[in-house]
Amino acid sequence: MPPARYRRCSQLMTEPRMVEQYSMADLLAGGTSVTSTMQWVALAPHLPVPVSLDEAMLLALGRLSPERWSAPDTPDAMVVLERLVAAGLTFRDDSPPTAALQDEHALTASAWWTPAAVMHRLARWENQDSVEALREAGMETAAGLCARLGAPPAAMFDPGPDAVALPPPVQVPFDAWLKRRATCRNFDRTRALDLAALSQLLWRTLASHGEQREGEQAVFLKKNVPSAGGLHPTDAYLLVQDVDGLEAGLYHYHPGAHALSPTCSRTASGDALARRFVAGQDWFANAHVLLILAPRFARTFWKYRQHPKAYRAVILDVGHVSQLLLSCATEQGLGAFVTAAINEQDIEQALGLDPMQQSPMAICGIGLRSEQMTTSEFDPGRHVWQPVG
Ligand SMILES: Cc1cc2nc3c(=O)[nH]c(=O)nc-3n(C[C@H](O)[C@H](O)[C@H](O)COP(=O)(O)O)c2cc1C
Structure with a gap:
């Protein structure tokens, strides 16, 4: 032999x-x-x-x-x-x-570029409690961070004497609306979210609004966000916690049918799961719905094969989806957030995902804003939270 x-x-x-x-x-x-x-x-x-x-x-x-x-x-x-x-x-x-x-x-x-594949594989968390880690380091507030690390690099560069002053911007209702976006860390779970409101948000941010076909197999979708190569690799899974008329559990949003497909692990739900998904951040776990943004890498890498920029493009794509989600939620009077501090490995297990094929990059949450601010939010202009008294 x-x-x-x-x-x-x-x-x-x-x-x-x-x-x-x-x-x-x-x-x-x-x-x-x-x-x-x-x-x-x-x-x-x-x-x-x-x-x-x-x-x-x-x-x-x-x-x-x-x-x-x-x-x-x-x-x-x-x-x-x-x-x-x-x-x-x-x-x-x-x-x-x-x-x-x-x-x-x-x-x-699936045509990964090796350094990106290594980075992706190794940067995924399992069972991390990011809150505990920050608390232990005394870094959960801006004051604690500065005490520990000193001041961060300058917030802005010096414009210099030759800077050209721009005309004053015209303030239209759109500007007031933009100012009402603030990362929501206070959800009111005494009330359920309306299914129609959820549907409206998903339709605007994740649905396909047109198609182009090439031959029998290739389909390119038109959505309300840009996407590298027009490939729209990002799927959304929903952990529904408190929506009127929708059973709690895990769903997969279908952008063509504008429908929610229950996932196999649908029975898995509850506070502990949400908390685990957002790495111990109770203020986010309490949202009425968590949206897990999970790109299918091979869709983008089909065009950008072993490409050094491809993983970056996928991350940017996810960022565009999350920004539109936050904007549309604000327009609907809902609270919303995005976080990258997530336990990817636990989410992949719950959804049955192979991490090198499809993996969560960020979680957005939406829901009804609470009237009380228990966890601090960043609203120095008081556009969301009115001064008390
Ligand atoms: C990529 C990304 C990750 C974030 N992760 C967290 C997070 O883990 N926890 C949190 O409380 N806020 C998170 N935020 C929200 C930021 O803290 C927030 O955007 C920032 O403080 C500015 O406040 P604003 O969104 O209300 O303007 C994240 C924001 C972005 C864009």
Whole structure:
């Protein structure tokens, strides 16, 4: 039988890291008990976590091709390659398809640019409580932040003596309406949101308002937001918590049918889930509806293949959707917010998403504003909150 041949995974970056370890020996020798050692790690976006490498593994990876199969020269080299196979970083030409190999094929097919794929895979949170983390660091208020970090870089640059003063802007009702947008952190859950109001908002911000077809298969949608390549990769999932006439649970919004499809995990709902989704931010978890904005990467990467700008374009797309959501909610007299402090991994599990195919980028929330401000909002001009008394 011919010897097994190997290739490495197609997308891979390596990083030298300083790893801190507890050391009793160091403590007994009068040290701090923490020692630092150098450790190579493989960052492979088809795998869920970084993989530690010793130098033999690092060298072997550097010699393997991602496309061409090759046989090891020596038994020792084969031992190293088998360790890389066990770690999911290398594949054998004679082995049945493993989960790592299937994930690697799917990743290659979706045309990610490797650094973006690594960044995306590793930046996703699981079960984080962002509020607790900030509180522990004393950084949950502007005062606490400045005390800890000093003043931030200047809010504006100096215009200089040659700056050309612009004519005073004309104030029309649109300007007053723009000023009424403030990130809402106070929702009134004693009242339910009207289904018609939710429908209106979804129609304006997420629905398709026209189509263009190319041949049998290719469809391009027209929406009220711009999108890189006109591809509109961003889907919205809704965690409905308190809407009159709509059962609480998880739904997937259909932009063509303007309809909500219940997801398989529909029974999963409740305060704990919402809180988990928004990483412990109770003021956001309390919104009547959470909208999870989750792009399908392959849709944008179909045109921008392995493109260094493609992931950025996807993030910008999500930002446009969220801004329109906030604007339209304001116009409807609703409170709204956007946050990127979300537990992506928990959301993906609840929705059954493969993170490298489709993944949440941001959560928006909408609902009825409370009359009481319990959690602070930023409204220095008092356009939303009237002075008390
Ligand atoms: C990308 C993004 C992420 C945000 N994440 C959070 C967040 O995690 N928690 C929060 O309370 N506000 C969040 N905000 C809201 C900002 O804190 C808010 O926009 C800012 O303080 C200015 O206030 P304003 O929106 O009322 O003008 C986020 C805003 C943006 C655009």
